[in-house]
Every structure is written in structure tokens, then in C-alpha cells.
Amino acid sequence: MPEQSQAARPHQSERPPLSERPMIEIRNVTRSYGAFKALDDATLTIREGEFFSLLGPSGCGKTTLLRMIAGFDNPTTGSIAVGGQPMEGIPANRRPTNMVFQSYAIFPHLNVEQNVAYGLKRLKLQGTEEKRRVEEALEQVSLTGLGKRLATELSGGQRQRVALARALVMRPKVLLLDEPLSALDKKLREQMQVELRRLQQAVGITFVLVTHDQYEALAMSDRIAVMFGGKIAQVASPKEIYQRPVNRQVADFLGGMNFVKAEIVEENGASLVLDTLGFGRVKADKPKAFVRNGEAATLGIRPERLRVLWDNATAKFEVAGKVVERHYFGEITHLIVEIPGLEKPLSVTETNDFGADDIPVGTSIRLAYDPEALVAMAD
Amino acid sequence: MTALRRLLGSGWLSAYAFLYVVFLYLPVIFLPIFSINTAATPKFPLSGYTLKWYEDLPRTPALLDAAWNSLVVGVSASILATVFGILAARSITRYRYPGRRAINGLIMAPLVLPEVIVAISMLLVMLQLGLSLSLFTVVLGHVLVCIPYSMTVLTSGFEGFDRSLEEASADLGESAFGTFRRVTLPMVSPAIISSLLVCFTISLDEFIIAFFLTGTDATLPIYIWGQLRFASKLPGVLALGTLLLVASFLLMTVAEILRRRAAGRTQNEGGLYA
Numbered sequence: 001m002p003e004q005s006q007a008a009r010p011h012q013s014e015r016p017p018l019s020e021r022p023m024i025e026i027r028n029v030t031r032s033y034g035a036f037k038a039l040d041d042a043t044l045t046i047r048e049g050e051f052f053s054l055l056g057p058s059g060c061g062k063t064t065l066l067r068m069i070a071g072f073d074n075p076t077t078g079s080i081a082v083g084g085q086p087m088e089g090i091p092a093n094r095r096p097t098n099m100v101f102q103s104y105a106i107f108p109h110l111n112v113e114q115n116v117a118y119g120l121k122r123l124k125l126q127g128t129e130e131k132r133r134v135e136e137a138l139e140q141v142s143l144t145g146l147g148k149r150l151a152t153e154l155s156g157g158q159r160q161r162v163a164l165a166r167a168l169v170m171r172p173k174v175l176l177l178d179e180p181l182s183a184l185d186k187k188l189r190e191q192m193q194v195e196l197r198r199l200q201q202a203v204g205i206t207f208v209l210v211t212h213d214q215y216e217a218l219a220m221s222d223r224i225a226v227m228f229g230g231k232i233a234q235v236a237s238p239k240e241i242y243q244r245p246v247n248r249q250v251a252d253f254l255g256g257m258n259f260v261k262a263e264i265v266e267e268n269g270a271s272l273v274l275d276t277l278g279f280g281r282v283k284a285d286k287p288k289a290f291v292r293n294g295e296a297a298t299l300g301i302r303p304e305r306l307r308v309l310w311d312n313a314t315a316k317f318e319v320a321g322k323v324v325e326r327h328y329f330g331e332i333t334h335l336i337v338e339i340p341g342l343e344k345p346l347s348v349t350e351t352n353d354f355g356a357d358d359i360p361v362g363t364s365i366r367l368a369y370d371p372e373a374l375v376a377m378a379d
Numbered sequence: 380m381t382a383l384r385r386l387l388g389s390g391w392l393s394a395y396a397f398l399y400v401v402f403l404y405l406p407v408i409f410l411p412i413f414s415i416n417t418a419a420t421p422k423f424p425l426s427g428y429t430l431k432w433y434e435d436l437p438r439t440p441a442l443l444d445a446a447w448n449s450l451v452v453g454v455s456a457s458i459l460a461t462v463f464g465i466l467a468a469r470s471i472t473r474y475r476y477p478g479r480r481a482i483n484g485l486i487m488a489p490l491v492l493p494e495v496i497v498a499i500s501m502l503l504v505m506l507q508l509g510l511s512l513s514l515f516t517v518v519l520g521h522v523l524v525c526i527p528y529s530m531t532v533l534t535s536g537f538e539g540f541d542r543s544l545e546e547a548s549a550d551l552g553e554s555a556f557g558t559f560r561r562v563t564l565p566m567v568s569p570a571i572i573s574s575l576l577v578c579f580t581i582s583l584d585e586f587i588i589a590f591f592l593t594g595t596d597a598t599l600p601i602y603i604w605g606q607l608r609f610a611s612k613l614p615g616v617l618a619l620g621t622l623l624l625v626a627s628f629l630l631m632t633v634a635e636i637l638r639r640r641a642a643g644r645t646q647n648e649g650g651l652y653a
Binding site for chain 2: 070073077091092093094097098099101102103105107108118119122123166167170281
């Protein structure tokens with residue numbers, strides 16, 4: 001993992017097809033503290049070899065769930081199984097999981113090697129096996145040669161790697177990561193995202209990551225569970241979560257989204273026909289967990305899926321409006337465009353290569369969109 | 380102009396600081412100086428150099444008894460105070476519960492209570508309980524005054540002890556006892572040793588409570604107090620005092636080094652969220 005390897009985000013498509021075998025089965029798990037439910041009837045299956053993220057704002061129950069998988073907390077009701085084995089009554093020290101803590105929890109009285117070898121000591125390995133495995137783990141996280149350093153002599157990124165090596169050396173069935181990148185600065189964080197993803201593909205162990213950073217989850221995961229208020233709102237691939245959020249909350253948490261009021265005209269099988277004021281009559285895919293609530297629904301479109309039409313260019317689908325605000329962000333510009341008939345103006349993200357940063361406020365413009373980018377959501 | 384004022388200002392401050400230190404330590408310096416003077420009366424000019432006052436010390440049975448008593452009381456009081464201190468400091472630093480601050484304040488209070496009042500109240504309680512005065516009652520009194528010191532040292536050692544260290548140990552397969560032995564103990568042992576040394580030093584030097592609560596057994600400070608009535612015994616007291624001074628100074632230095640090491644270990648840990 002060389003320093004200059006900040007290249008592109010890992011490509012999910014290069015991934016060999018995942019095993020469908022379940023590794024972690026969470027069944028109707030609730031964790032209550034008195035009347036407060038930190039986790040409310042969560043059911044989830046995490047597959048073998050998968051990089052899975054639990055994504056949500058603080059207090060959504062993601063850390064509670066992770067700690068219950070690790071064995072530091074127990075469900076009030078419901079069950080958790082790892083590798084087909086029920087975890088009830090099994091303490092943390094006898095579970096086939098290992099954890100990378102948010103604070104890294106490096107033992108300060110031991111050096112790097114001793115930290116990594118900590119869990120192996122109990123296994124009483126033959127001859128030089130322990131030394132070999134420690135060295136292999138240090139190599140996996142690019143810490144070869146730093147074995148004799150003390151924790152106090154390491155940088156934040158290096159501590160993170162020690163914590164990783166210390167967990168991986170145990171060859172767990174599942175590696176649990178509790179906000180592992182939150183203490184790092186932005187540049188190092190992005191680099192570690194790439195490295196973590198590569199490492200996971202190299203070792204093939206199931207990774208479960210807890211994070212509140214949507215970009216982190218999108219960049220690294222095979223699948224994501226988005227959580228709010230102790231409940232799992234949606235479980236899907238990053239692309240689906242981003243493009244087909246099941247409700248406004250999920251859509252909002254994963255980045256900017258324009259919401260347009262819509263009325264259901266027709267509902268059949270997998271699709272909906274909706275009437276909107278700005279976009280007219282639209283046919284959209286029906287979201288998986290769609291629960292019809294009268295005639296009202298919401299139609300969403302991401303700001304980057306709206307494109308400014310220059311001069312006399314035309315598109316099959318377009319809306320016309322007037323620029324009311326313009327915000328410059330370097331490589332992109334945010335335009336706020338008022339559309340006649342829409343209660344809220346549309347937010348448009350346009351790259352600056354054609355001069356979106358020079359459009360004066362007050363200009364009348366037309367926006368092109370792809371009806372595929374319109375997503376219907378339960379209200 | 381400003382440079383001149385700074386010079387003047389720092390000049391005055393330096394002089395003040397110098398006088399302050401002289402005032403604090405000059406009397407203490409006289410102790411070792413007169414303890415090696417040949418004359419029995421402590422006055423200048425010094426009449427000559429001798430170590431005979433020191434040589435006489437081991438030949439005084441009453442002093443040896445007092446030293447032994449002090450050792451017994453000091454070791455017992457420091458162990459008891461440290462055990463109580465560990466429990467209290469762990470509770471104060473690890474858990475959050477209502478009344479935590481108030482309890483902490485009450486434990487620290489003996490530090491500022493007039494010692495003579497504490498001694499008299501303890502004497503009354505002991506007598507009411509029907510306990511006969513002995514070294515045991517002195518130990519009880521010393522435990523009371525040592526706990527605040529023990530707490531201070533241990534709290535700074537335990538503070539910031541990242542709970543996830545113990546969880547990490549369990550996560551890596553270690554049992555509860557193994558975790559205590561391999562993680563908790565090595566991390567807090569410097570603080571515990573430091574607390575033992577501080578408590579021993581406090582107990583060794585403590586006079587008022589020992590004076591009120593002891594029966595016929597004298598501790599070193601009580602022995603010294605008794606010797607002061609005889610002018611001819613003064614040089615011996617000075618020699619003994621010098622030894623106590625050196626011992627206290629050494630013990631406190633070692634204790635402070637250990638305390639800092641313990642605090643450094645637990646506190647410079649982890650990332651931003653440690």
C-alpha cells in the first residue's frame with residue numbers, strides 16, 4: 001500500500017460474484033434501555049465475504065448493533081448468529097469476530113509486535129508460527145519494520161493499521177470496524193478507504209463497518225444498511241441506495257435530492273404513474289418497500305441528474321425556469337432554479353467546464369433530465 | 380523602554396522567587412548541618428565535624444522500637460489506604476452516577492480539616508467503641524488521612540483509562556482475569572506503587588493523630604517529640620530528623636515519577652476520541 005496510491009475509488013464491478021451464504025443472521029433484534037429502544041426489531045442478513053456497512057446518523061443504533069455482534073452488549077429480544085452458530089450466551093472472548101475500535105485501543109504498555117501478538121499468546125502456537133503470523137499481519141497493513149515501536153511513537157494512521165493487524169492476525173470469520181476512519185484527516189481517510197477495500201478483497205473476510213459518513217459507505221461497501229432511530233430503513237447496494245432510496249429520509253442522508261410533490265394516477269406491479277406539476281406525467285419504478293399512503297407520493301431527482309441546456313440545444317425531457325441563486329464550489333457550481341408550478345426551486349449541480357459558474361442570477365434557462373433519474377418514494 | 384521594564388520586572392520576580400525558596404528550605408538545611416556538628420547546642424560558628432550522633436542512633440533501643448512501630452503503622456496504613464483508594468478512584472473515574480462529585484469531595488475533605496480536630500474526634504469515637512489505644516488505632520487514623528492522597532495519585536493514574544482497552548483484550552480472546560493481569564494491572568501498577576509510597580511517607584511523618592491515638596507505643600515523630608525535652612538529646616534528634624527528611628524526599632520523588640508514568644500511559648492514548 002504505497003503512499004501515492006490515492007488513485008480512483010475501488011470499482012465494485014471488478015469484484016467476483018459474492019457468495020450467497022449467510023455469515024451473520026440478525027433476527028428481530030431489539031435492544032431497550034427502559035422505554036428507549038436503541039435498536040428496534042432489526043432483521044438483517046450479512047453474507048460471507050461481504051463488505052457491509054451500517055450507515056446512519058449518531059444515535060441510530062448502528063454501534064449498538066455492532067457491539068451486540070461483537071458480544072459487548074446483548075439483545076433484549078431477538079437472536080444473532082455468526083457462521084450459523086447462535087451467539088446467545090457466548091461472551092466476546094469466545095466469538096469468531098474481532099473488532100477495530102474507534103479509539104484503536106492500542107495497548108500502550110506493549111510495542112507494535114506485542115500488540116499484534118496479544119491474542120495469539122493464548123493459542124500457544126508451535127515454534128516460530130506466532131512470529132510468522134505477526135510478520136504476515138504487519139506486512140498486510142504495510143507496517144513491516146515498525147514492530148519494535150511503542151504505540152506512543154506512532155501516528156494516527158499507523159495506530160489504525162496496528163489495530164487492523166491485531167484483529168486480522170486472529171483470522172476471524174468477521175471483522176467489525178467501529179468508525180475506524182473518523183479520527184483521521186480527510187486526505188488520510190480517503191487513502192485508507194481504498195486500502196481497507198483492497199485489504200478486504202485480499203483476505204476475503206466479512207467486514208462490517210459502522211459509519212456516519214455516506215461517502216465512506218458508498219465507496220467501500222458491497223451493501224449498505226441505512227438506519228434511523230433504531231430501525232433499518234433500507235438494505236441495498238451503494239448504487240441502489242443512492243439512486244433508488246426508499247424514502248425521503250434515506251434520500252436526504254445520502255446527499256442532495258430535489259423533492260417534488262406527486263399524485264399517484266396508476267399503480268401496477270413494478271411501476272407507478274404519477275402526476276407532477278413541474279415534470280408532468282411520469283412513469284417510475286415502484287420502490288421495493290413502497291407503502292401507498294392515499295394518492296400522495298414524492299418524486300425525487302438528484303441535483304447532478306439535471307443538466308443545463310445551452311443555447312438552442314434541446315432534449316426530449318426538459319423543464320424551464322429561472323436562476324435565483326448561484327454558488328461556486330471550484331469544480332462545480334450549484335444553481336438554484338425556480339420552476340413555475342413547483343413549490344420549491346430545484347437545486348442543480350453543474351460542472352464548470354461549460355461556464356455554469358458564469359450564468360447570471362435571473363437568467364431564464366432550460367434543464368434536461370432523464371426520466372430514469374426520477375425516483376418515486378413513499379411520503 | 381519595554382525591554383527595560385521587562386528586565387526590571389523579571390528582576391523583582393526573580394528576587395522574590397529566590398527569597399521564597401530560601402524561606403522555605405533554609406530551616407530545613409540547618410537540620411543536616413547541625414546534625415554533623417560536634418557541639419550539642421545548635422549554634423554558629425560550628426565547632427567541628429562528626430558522625431557520632433548518627434553512630435549513636437542504632438544504640439538507642441527506644442528509638443529502634445519507635446522506628447519499628449512506624450514501619451508497621453506505615454506499611455499497614457499505606458496498604459489499607461491504597462486498597463480503599465483503588466476502589467474509590469475506580470468508581471469515580473469509571474462510572475457516572477448521581478452524587479459522584481459530592482462523594483469525591485467528601486473523600487478529599489480530610490485534606491483540609493484541622494488535623495487536631497480530626498484526631499480528637501477519632502479519639503472520642505475509638506473510646507466510645509471501647510477500643511483500647513494502640514498502634515492499631517493509629518493505623519485507622521492514618522488510613523483516614525492517607526486516603527485523599529491515595530485518591531489523588533490513583534485518580535490521575537486511572538483517569539482517561541480507555542475502557543475499550545479492556546474490551547479489546549476480551550475481543551482478542553482473553554478472559555476477564557487474563558485481561559486484568561495483562562492489561563489493567565500493568566497499566567495502573569505504577570499508580571498503585573506511587574500511592575503506596577505517598578501513603579507510607581505521610582504516615583511516617585504524621586504526628587498529631589499518632590500522638591492522640593497511640594497508647595504506650597511511640598512512633599518516630601512521637602519519639603522525637605519526647606526527646607525534645609532533653610537538651611542533650613537534641614543532636615540525636617537532628618540526625619534522626621535528617622534521615623527522615625532524606626527518606627521522605629526519596630520516597631516522594633520515586634512516587635511522583637511513577638505517578639507521571641502511569642498518567643502518561645493512560646492519557647496519551649488513541650486518536651481524537653480516545
